[in-house]
Amino acid sequence: MDFSNRPCNSSPHIDEDSELRRGPWTVEEDMILVNYIANHGEGRWNSLARCAGLKRTGKSCRLRWLNYLRPDVRRGNITPEEQLMILELHSRWGNRWSKIAQHLPGRTDNEIKNYWRTRVQKHAKQLQCDVNSKQFQDTMRYIWMPRLLERIRAGHRPSEVSTAPSNNNPVFYHAPEITQISNSMPSYESCTSVSSSDESPHVSAISDLTDYFFNDISAAHLYGAETQTTSPVYVNQGSDLEHTGWVCGPGEITDNLWNIEDNNTWFWQHQQ
DNA sequence: AATCTCCTCAACCGCTCCGTA
DNA sequence: GTACGGAGCGGTTGAGGAGAT
Known part of the structure; x- marks a missing residue:
């Protein structure tokens, strides 16, 4: 998967209490998520986030996958x-x-x-x-x-x-x-x-x-x-x-x- | 060139639903 | 019956970019 040309590459905010990251996803996080799903499949998002070593909530991982990283997702002009x-x-x-x-x-x-x-x-x-x-x-x-x-x-x-x-x-x-x-x-x-x-x-x-x-x-x-x-x-x-x-x-x-x-x-x- | 305004869209939040123990 | 966690949905926000002034 090509991770170049990503719109969001700024540093995400880190929650002081939970150390959870928020905000835009980095290329590294995307790669981790994609690789993990490729090897283990999707679902069980909270445990997926933990097991993959992503400091993100399960909801955030799910959203990122469904809205952006999923292979069949289409973006661009609405026909x-x-x-x-x-x-x-x-x-x-x-x-x-x-x-x-x-x-x-x-x-x-x-x-x-x-x-x-x-x-x-x-x-x-x-x-x-x-x-x-x-x-x-x-x-x-x-x-x-x-x-x-x-x-x-x-x-x-x-x-x-x-x-x-x-x-x-x-x-x-x-x-x-x-x-x-x-x-x-x-x-x-x-x-x-x-x-x-x-x-x-x-x-x-x-x-x-x-x-x-x-x-x-x-x-x-x-x-x-x-x-x-x-x-x-x-x-x-x-x-x-x-x-x-x-x-x-x-x-x-x-x-x-x-x-x-x-x-x-x-x-x-x-x-x- | 600098500033302002508006638009887009990724991401978050709160809520509900559903399955399970 | 109910408490709990996971998943999904719709509403909202805000950063960044584009265009206007």
Whole structure:
């Protein structure tokens, strides 16, 4: 395992009473933990910490392993697919981060939680509404999620190649792979029904998610067909949305999705 | 160049749940 | 039944970095 390029290498604080170390992990501590787990497996974290000679609590060792050192942990940019998944699953389960993380391979509950707090809640704050309010839920559902879906279906541009360093060996998700995922998704027209249970949701793939999504809010409705429901509608996306700056030009990336001021103004005007 | 402000994310804390004696 | 320890979860904090002034 490559321990170079570690973000935290400053001296950790040492508790005077227990002599337990706190704060950022050093490269040496990481190596000890990884080597110990490689030889003895994980679990029994308190005794693991003692036996490995780490002056850390078991909780700290567990957290370090699960959130950083685990071989399959992915870090780096949250892809549109993952963003969509997070939005969708959070709308179902709320702040059940570990449960949400189970459906995002390689992502940790901590990372998803951080993403939600730093990105999503920030925009709720900008909107001056609660993240759990109907206004914000609708904004996610009727603006951000369709746009994410559109981007997923369109595939990623070269400038949007996301890095997902795993185990300090960068993994690159190139456009063809993303396009493959996008192509595996059902067409809008083919989405007619799907089951979704609170207790046993099957959201194991993007296609499941889109099934749920389109069924729930009606794809035809979203894309300007004549179907009418009580939900807000946005139509003529090729014109209005472009005028709001919503549609990305070549090379523009994700943050346009979160450039909400214009888009939400537009959204709420058109909802009247 | 220096300072300030904001953002990100690793890590900690407190609590709950669960298994075991 | 209950006391205890281990494990896991969600909320929160703070250091460090990036960008703005």
